[in-house]
Amino acid sequence: MSTSAKPFDDKFGSVSKNYKNFRPTYSDELFSIIDDFCAKDKRDLAIDIGCGSGQATVRLSEYFKKVIGYEPSEGQIQHAEPAKNVEYKVSTAEKIDLPNESVDLITVAQAAHWFNLPVFYDETKRLLKNDGSLIIWSYGLMNITNNDAAQKIHQNHYYKTIGNQYWAPERKYIDDEYRDIKPTYENTTRKTISLPKKMSINDFVGYYSSWSGYANYLKKGNPDVLPSIKQTLLDAYNTTDEDSKIIDCYFPVYMILSKKN
Known part of the structure; x- marks a missing residue:
């Protein structure tokens, strides 16, 4: 079994904004x-760890004296949100520049499926204090709840336009609800919660533009289909208002909570 980080393939730097x-x-x-x-x-x-542009990092600063966000993509770090007690560093997940037993909480949001997990788990055990916590979560594919036609358009884009040919194999961890993410801690529990959201059609199409699978789809020379998807969504909602938050949807969030004893 490999004892090093996976070679880093920056799938999000080009879409970091x-x-x-x-x-x-x-x-x-x-x-x-x-x-x-x-x-x-x-x-x-x-x-x-795998902090991206800091969506979770800054919120953690409300609960901890200091927070450090680690992210291998320099493009993501360049767009990270600042806060007075938050620091960002470019780093892989498997080797963190901190002393043994120096960390109270390690979080991983929407990133663990990219890691060399056995090596990462060992690194978290090195870093955490006794009674420290490792909390991993991921959100799955969103579901549109207020328009059946729009939900079909959305699923067609995910499963057919992008599909397995453009999503990285690691995406399967998310589709399988993180059941195969199994931290090597005896004290581990799981929770699933729902993240509701109202989105405009512009924001919804913008969300598609942030997908690593869509970036790969374009990289392979395929045409940009987002303008046509935008029009089909406008038709589905019988509107020309692309900025009104008319899409009701939710993301399922799969949480894994572990404690070092």
Whole structure:
């Protein structure tokens, strides 16, 4: 078994601005679960690994004295959201530049499926203090709840236009609800929550533009289909208003909460 990081293939650097603008923001419910799970007397340092442009990193700073976001994509880091007690570093997940037993919480949001997981789990055990927490989560494919025609357009784009030929194989972890992400901690629990969201048609199409699978689809020389998808969504909602938040949808969020004993 490999004991090193996977060679880094930056799938998001080219779409980092779209990633920041159009990806969902995490709910108060999710951070309440994190707050309840973590020891109240261990709030000095949290690290967010695979932090992207900081969607979760900044929120963690409300609960911890210091937060460091680690991200291998320089493009993502360049668009990361600043905060006074947050620092960002370019780094892989499998080798973090911190001392043994120095971290109270490690989070991974929408990124663990890219890691060399056995090596990563060993690194988290090195980094965490006793009673420290490792919390991993991922959101699955969104579902549109207020328009059946729009939901069919959405599913067709995901499963047929992009499909297995353009999604990286690691995407299967998400489609399988992170059941095969199994941290090597005895104290591990799982939760599934729902992340509701209202989106405009412009934002919805912008979300598509942030997909690594769509970036790969374009890289292979395929035509940009987002303008035509945008028009079919406008037709499905019988509107010309592309900026009104008329799409009701939700993301299922799969959480894995582990404690170092």
